[in-house]
Amino acid sequence: MKKFLFLSTLLFGVLFFSACKDEEETKDPGTLEVNFDNIAVINNVQQQLSLVTPGSTNYAYTNALGQKFNINLLRYYISAIELDGPNGEHYHDHMEATASGSKGYYLVDESIPASQLILLEDIPAGEYNKITFTVGVDSSGIVNGAAGGSLDPATCHMFWNWNSGYIAVKYEGQSDVSNGGVSGAETVTGDNPHGMAYHIGGWKDIPGGVFVYNNKRLSFTFDTVVKVESKEAPELHMVFDVIKMFGSHHNIDFTGNHNVHKPADGVEVAHNLEHAFDYDHIHQ
Amino acid sequence: MKKLLLFLLVALLFGACQKDELSTGQFRFVKPSHFPEPTYTFDINPVTKEGFELGKRIFGDPMLSRDNSVACNNCHVKAVAFADPQHALSLGVNERQGIRNAPGIANMAFMKEFMWDGGVYHLDFAPPNAIENPLEMDEKMANVVWKLNRNSTYPAQFRAAFPEMGDTITSPFVLLALSQYQTMLVSATSKYDYYKLGKGELSANEMEGLQLFKQKCAVCHSGELFTNQEYRNNGLDTEFADEGRARITESAADLGKFKVPSLRNVELTDPYMHDGRFNTLEEVLDHYAAGVKQSATLATELRQGDFLGIPLTASEKKLIVDFLKTLTDHEFIQDERF
Numbered sequence: 273m274k275k276f277l278f279l280s281t282l283l284f285g286v287l288f289f290s291a292c293k294d295e296e297e298t299k300d301p302g303t304l305e306v307n308f309d310n311i312a313v314i315n316n317v318q319q320q321l322s323l324v325t326p327g328s329t330n331y332a333y334t335n336a337l338g339q340k341f342n343i344n345l346l347r348y349y350i351s352a353i354e355l356d357g358p359n360g361e362h363y364h365d366h367m368e369a370t371a372s373g374s375k376g377y378y379l380v381d382e383s384i385p386a387s388q389l390i391l392l393e394d395i396p397a398g399e400y401n402k403i404t405f406t407v408g409v410d411s412s413g414i415v416n417g418a419a420g421g422s423l424d425p426a427t428c429h430m431f432w433n434w435n436s437g438y439i440a441v442k443y444e445g446q447s448d449v450s451n452g453g454v455s456g457a458e459t460v461t462g463d464n465p466h467g468m469a470y471h472i473g474g475w476k477d478i479p480g481g482v483f484v485y486n487n488k489r490l491s492f493t494f495d496t497v498v499k500v501e502s503k504e505a506p507e508l509h510m511v512f513d514v515i516k517m518f519g520s521h522h523n524i525d526f527t528g529n530h531n532v533h534k535p536a537d538g539v540e541v542a543h544n545l546e547h548a549f550d551y552d553h554i555h556q
Numbered sequence: 557m558k559k560l561l562l563f564l565l566v567a568l569l570f571g572a573c574q575k576d577e578l579s580t581g582q583f584r585f586v587k588p589s590h591f592p593e594p595t596y597t598f599d600i601n602p603v604t605k606e607g608f609e610l611g612k613r614i615f616g617d618p619m620l621s622r623d624n625s626v627a628c629n630n631c632h633v634k635a636v637a638f639a640d641p642q643h644a645l646s647l648g649v650n651e652r653q654g655i656r657n658a659p660g661i662a663n664m665a666f667m668k669e670f671m672w673d674g675g676v677y678h679l680d681f682a683p684p685n686a687i688e689n690p691l692e693m694d695e696k697m698a699n700v701v702w703k704l705n706r707n708s709t710y711p712a713q714f715r716a717a718f719p720e721m722g723d724t725i726t727s728p729f730v731l732l733a734l735s736q737y738q739t740m741l742v743s744a745t746s747k748y749d750y751y752k753l754g755k756g757e758l759s760a761n762e763m764e765g766l767q768l769f770k771q772k773c774a775v776c777h778s779g780e781l782f783t784n785q786e787y788r789n790n791g792l793d794t795e796f797a798d799e800g801r802a803r804i805t806e807s808a809a810d811l812g813k814f815k816v817p818s819l820r821n822v823e824l825t826d827p828y829m830h831d832g833r834f835n836t837l838e839e840v841l842d843h844y845a846a847g848v849k850q851s852a853t854l855a856t857e858l859r860q861g862d863f864l865g866i867p868l869t870a871s872e873k874k875l876i877v878d879f880l881k882t883l884t885d886h887e888f889i890q891d892e893r894f
Contacts, residue, residue, distance in 0.1 A: 371728035
């Protein structure tokens, strides 16, 4: 009887163990949809952004200095996405920048809802609780020459010719306290008396170099884990708060330089990106 | 007799090989043996006959400009080593005057950065600066692409040059074609090159000029490209209408600095300096000998104790000019491929 018990325990153990093993082996890589939701947090309430037509004097937003503003255009690059899990899971998005197309460089545009959904594919099954990404396009998108897709310089409207490289974040709009005179903008003309353009760029990350580097590599840890496998379709919701873009580390004064087109002028807004982006929630 | 024939045959073959080393007559990029390694990303965009010829066609096509009036080769003229023989400052649509002199574009495959201020990191990204500058071609890349796609012959030519491209022309392929053409513009067959490779001689004056050049100029105009590819304020002004390299680095330490230009074909590429202020090589040497102006960012190479500039006698200047003219590459400007 003892022998039988021993044998059956052994058998059960072997069965159980192999079952577990089988189950793990059958989990196929899955996807994660990363949603970048552009918002304005007003009185601690998240509000969806609403873009206005250029020249509008409707000011729905107020910066930390009490200056009212609106938004015609909001666009930024997210690239080099990585995911990490508490048990050592790791995923990095495939990156490619060739004339035929680019992969891993996502241009998020407030006026194009589909651009705000980034589908990460072929993620090893497992649990993840951290995302890391670059706001902007680093040297990998430049040093190999002209690229297509989201990096196509003719269509992305995010390329500086004179200091060749990609703008990381582009805002255009107006404020009643700005005195206009904007140049080189897509939606705001020079004769707009209250126009503003903040084009935040600068990608030359050269140790000891003199160049201003304004891309930001940001990491966010989730308050829970997201389970990824072929049978799941989880969604990760990130937010980008325009109020924090103009007021967190630094309060951006719209009566000052509101015609920003070179790296050195964009340092403070770039620094604020660390707070403007945030993790929000997960749909499993 | 047989031995003699064999010897002649070998000599002929060897001669042919030697000729090949300098001028290939082919449609692929060949690094001259005495040149540094190219910087261009040929692994990603290798030169093909189809790509080169497409780039050449685009380079000469005024449809790159807003009103179809200005082509790249308006300001980059083959006969003068792809510089602008007429204008101190570039001339764009509606006779608009630019802010800088159009430099020659030989040996672009070996350059680390482009433009007088070095603001362009990769050759592919150089052409949009002229195409989209309101003072130059005043066109949008997207509109160039639109015009190319509507053309009756360009789309098929693009597909032949770039089989990986889909049916529609996109801007990166336009830029790759232009780079294929430009990287092939290698100037390495001047009298100096034949001398350097032991296949020709310089005159006594030219040799003397070369020695003087090495002593007095080569600290900046160094190597076989005759540029150290750095940025210097060479004492043209005390105040800077054009901030130069500082526009890119955003550092006051770079005010009034411009890229040290290659001196290959310099006899042909007048007028000189970033704003084309000097018309002759003699004027340039007069500047270095007696015209260098003091300023905070003046090149240290041009400060020798209390003396600003480069001490040069009249006869030394003449000998240096004699040498500089040996850098004129007649085979290059007559190459039928270009």
